[in-house]
Amino acid sequence: QLVQSGTEVQKTGSSVKLSCEASGGSVSTYALTWVRQAPGKGLEWMGEIVPIFGVPSYAQKFQGRLVVTADDSTSTGYMELSSLTSEDTAVYYCARKYCGNKNCPLFDTWGQGTLVIVSS
């Protein structure tokens, strides 16, 4: 089970850091992925990290303002998005990628989602 941190309200231009804790087991050998969904819109892949390796990969759109990390000792993943605009208002999901290959978006376990509201 993946348990995410609570709702965030942030100002335009600021940063937000979300957490995702794997309870009942470790995610260290699988990638922890971040996907977001703007209100009334579809799903958008942001990036991922394999906790035991610690090497992240990012969608081109978020390169430079997204940082994905993981603390294997606490089975917790983090996503920090900077330079926020109103277009970053969305529900942010973490998910476990139950596949060892990079080209395999097999997300079998999802967090409950964290709502991030960005306003001026």
Place this chain on the structure above:
Amino acid sequence: QSELTQPPSASGTPGQRVTISCSGGSSNIGRNNVYWYQQVPGAAPKLLIYASDQRSSGVPDRFSGSKSGTSASLAISGLRSEDEADFYCATWDDSLNGVLFGGGTKLTVL
């Protein structure tokens, strides 16, 4: 093209069979497997189909997936009211070096 195109909506009556398409290109569906997710309003997505045609654990056999060339389809037979949800296809794109999701299809059971 580095995008996945789905019809915005689909509908059917109980018991009917409906199909949802997902069209991509040579850099994504043409080279990689397709995954399907179901999302009911207010909930996280749920994995339905992986590796183009394999049902995830616990998914009824009314749901089936297929892929041909640069397109994929999700078929739902024996439609039930509880199938009403948004459905998303997903795959890897070799040009973008990232995951692509389709725009989603809202399924209505009439």
